[in-house]
Structures are given as C-alpha cells and as structure tokens.
Amino acid sequence: MSKRTLDIEVLRYDPEQDTEPHFMSYQVPCEEDWAILDALNYIKEELDTTLAFRWSCHMMVCGSCGMMVNGEPVLTCKTFVRDLPKDVRIEPLENFPIERDLVVVLDDVMEKLQMAKPYIIRKDPPPENEEFNQPRSALYKFKQYTMCVNCMCCYSACPQYALDSSFIGPAVLALAHRYNIDSRDQGKSERLDILADHDGVWNCSFVGACSEVCPKNVDPAAALQQMKIDGAKAYWLQKLPGGKS
Amino acid sequence: MSRNPYVRPVSPTTWYMRNGRYIKYMLREVTCLLVGFYSFFLICVLAILAGGSEERWLAFLASQQNAFWLAFHVIALLFYLVYMTFDWFQLAPKAMPLQVGEQKVPPAFIVAAHYVAWAVVTALVFLLAGVF
Numbered sequence: 182m183s184k185r186t187l188d189i190e191v192l193r194y195d196p197e198q199d200t201e202p203h204f205m206s207y208q209v210p211c212e213e214d215w216a217i218l219d220a221l222n223y224i225k226e227e228l229d230t231t232l233a234f235r236w237s238c239h240m241m242v243c244g245s246c247g248m249m250v251n252g253e254p255v256l257t258c259k260t261f262v263r264d265l266p267k268d269v270r271i272e273p274l275e276n277f278p279i280e281r282d283l284v285v286v287l288d289d290v291m292e293k294l295q296m297a298k299p300y301i302i303r304k305d306p307p308p309e310n311e312e313f314n315q316p317r318s319a320l321y322k323f324k325q326y327t328m329c330v331n332c333m334c335c336y337s338a339c340p341q342y343a344l345d346s347s348f349i350g351p352a353v354l355a356l357a358h359r360y361n362i363d364s365r366d367q368g369k370s371e372r373l374d375i376l377a378d379h380d381g382v383w384n385c386s387f388v389g390a391c392s393e394v395c396p397k398n399v400d401p402a403a404a405l406q407q408m409k410i411d412g413a414k415a416y417w418l419q420k421l422p423g424g425k426s
Numbered sequence: 427m428s429r430n431p432y433v434r435p436v437s438p439t440t441w442y443m444r445n446g447r448y449i450k451y452m453l454r455e456v457t458c459l460l461v462g463f464y465s466f467f468l469i470c471v472l473a474i475l476a477g478g479s480e481e482r483w484l485a486f487l488a489s490q491q492n493a494f495w496l497a498f499h500v501i502a503l504l505f506y507l508v509y510m511t512f513d514w515f516q517l518a519p520k521a522m523p524l525q526v527g528e529q530k531v532p533p534a535f536i537v538a539a540h541y542v543a544w545a546v547v548t549a550l551v552f553l554l555a556g557v558f
C-alpha cells in the first residue's frame with residue numbers, strides 16, 4: 182500500500198503549564214486506508230507520547246473520538262485520510278472546555294442527560310407474566326434516535342449552545358424525544374414540563390447544523406422541531422376547559 | 427494532577443462568520459426584516475384602501491410606478507417565494523414526518539404536498555379576489 186504524508190496541526194493544551202492552547206505540527210506518513218484516529222495514534226506512539234485524546238472502539242460505536250477536523254466536528258475513526266487534503270488541523274470539540282490537548286470536559290452534557298429522563302416511564306404497570314410487545318411500526322418511529330452514540334459533535338456544531346450553554350442541546354433533547362414517541366412510554370408530559378421550555382426546545386432556532394454533522398444520521402434538529410409541536414400542543418390543551426395542568 | 431480547563435472564547439457578534447452553514451442560516455434569519463417591513467407596508471396600503479378616497483388610492487398606485495419600488499417588490503417576492511418558502515417547505519418533513527404502517531413517507535412527497543396546498547390556497551384567494 183502506498184503512503185501519503187500529511188502535515189497535521191494539533192491543538193495542544195497542558196493545564197499544568199499553559200495559559201492558553203497552541204498548535205503543534207507533525208508530519209505523519211499515513212497508510213492509504215487510515216482514519217485520522219490512526220494518524221493520531223501514530224503521533225502518540227512514534228512522535229510524541231504526551232499527546233492526549235480519547236478513543237476506544239475504532240468503529241463508530243463508543244462515540245469518544247469526536248474532534249474538530251479542519252473545522253468540522255467529526256468522529257475521527259470515521260474520517261479517512263484519503264478524503265482529506267495534505268494539511269489537516271485537529272482541534273478538540275468546539276463549545277466545550279479543554280481538559281488537556283484533544284480531551285474536552287463533558288460534565289455539562291452529562292448533567293443535562295438526566296433531565297431528559299432517558300428511560301421508559303410507566304403510569305400503568307407493564308403487563309405481568311407476558312412479553313411487552315411492540316409492533317415494528319412503533320419501533321420504526323423512534324429507531325433512528327436510538328443510533329446516537331453521544332459523541333457530542335452536534336453540540337460542537339450548535340451555535341445556540343456556543344452562545345448560551347444553558348441550552349439543553351441537541352443530543353439530550355433528541356434522546357428525550359426518542360422516549361416520548363416510544364409506544365411503551367407514558368412519561369411524555371413529565372419530560373415536556375422540563376424540556377418544552379426556554380432552555381429546552383424553544384432555545385433552538387433551527388440552524389440544523391446538528392443534523393448535518395451527525396455521524397450517525399440521527400437528525401436531532403427534526404426531533405427538536407417535533408418536540409416544539411408537542412410542547413405547543415400540550416400548552417394549548419392545558420388551556421382548554423377541563424385541561425390538566 | 428490539578429484541573430484547569432480552558433474555555434475558548436466565542437464572539438457574540440461574529441460567530442456566524444465561522445462557516446458557510448451559519449452564514450446561510452443568518453441569511454434566512456435576516457429575511458425577517460424584509461418580512462416585517464413588507465407586513466408594515468401592507469397594513470399602510472390597507473389603511474389607504476379603507477380610507478375610501480379613490481384619489482389617494484390612485485396616487486398611491488402611481489407612486490409605485492418607479493424603478494425603486496418595482497425593484498423592492500421584485501426582491502421581496504423573490505425572498506418570499508424562493509428563499510423563505512423554499513427553505514421552510516424543505517424543512518417541513520423534519521417537523522412533520524409521516525409514517526404509514528412500517529414505511530416512512532418520503533420527505534419529497536411531504537414537500538410536494540406543501541406546494542400543492544400552497545397552489546390551491548393561492549388559487550382560492552385569486553378566485554375570491556375575482557382575478558379569474
């Protein structure tokens with residue numbers, strides 16, 4: 182296989198020494214079939230062992246290798262060297278604080294994740310001693326949203342989150358929507374009370390960047406618009422005589 | 427090891443220059459200025475009509491017969507039809523997805539349905555207005 186040498190600039194930040202991040206350049210002889218993650222591993226193994234970055238599965242499942250490559254938030258295990266120009270710039274995911282080098286602090290999203298109540302909520306007890314059947318048509322309604330690997334590329338792409346981090350954000354809201362439209366779930370009104378609010382779906386102005394960058398084709402922007410409709414419906418239904426508050 | 431996370435600054439005034447995607451979004455958003463102005467303009471036109479003076483109405487019509495106002499109407503129409511309508515109809519299948527049985531209704535079908543509904547409503551308005 183032929184090799185191709187890339188000039189890779191990596192944003193480095195050492196929290197114990199640096200006052201701000203700076204770029205370092207590496208020349209990396211890449212194999213034709215490498216992903217950018219392989220190039221990073223080459224740097225760490227052969228050129229500079231101090232480089233910090235996250236990864237685990239190398240197969241688009243764990244969601245931990247999200248970074249900015251030439252300005253776009255991507256999974257680096259899914260971004261191939263052959264599709265990139267010779268000059269490549271790698272930065273940590275935007276809109277998150279940098280812990281060290283390419284590692285970002287995700288605490289904010291982890292906290293918000295709990296607000297979505299991402300589990301099935303039942304008001305009536307589920308059927309006893311028998312399977313809780315769900316027709317395939319009901320599964321297909323939300324299946325797309327189960328594909329999210331929490332890589333947080335969508336948060337990096339979202340200008341709304343960049344400007345106002347109180348926004349709950351795309352992946353968490355899409356996950357809430359996934360449960361809202363699950364035929365076995367009865368917790369929609371509980372979730373909407375929290376999420377159909379200013380910091381929730383109404384902070385989204387439908388830029389749509391989240392869906393454009395999603396490496397798993399989840400389409401969080403669609404989920405958010407649908408939740409806006411659900412939230413508005415619930416609001417007006419409450420206003421009707423006899424409507425529940 | 428001590429933690430000292432670094433927060434990258436985001437410019438509140440120039441953030442949308444960061445990439446083409448944001449610029450396109452901002453272009454869509456600034457159309458609201460034109461929409462706002464055109465709505466205001468229409469209200470003024472209605473006020474002239476409601477005033478009942480034929481003389482003022484004819485004077486208004488005459489005032490529109492120049493290059494500036496013609497250009498304004500053409501630009502407003504283009505923005506409405508080509509940009510706003512096209513963009514929003516394009517986004518409609520995201521907000522209103524349809525599924526029949528196990529099959530998702532193709533997004534193009536939902537977009538097309540919006541154009542058909544739009545044509546029908548426009549024809550009705552024209553009919554009511556006595557255009558045909």
Ligand code: FES
Binds near residue numbers: 239241242247256257
């Ligand atoms: S390493 Fe797991 S998604 Fe890329």
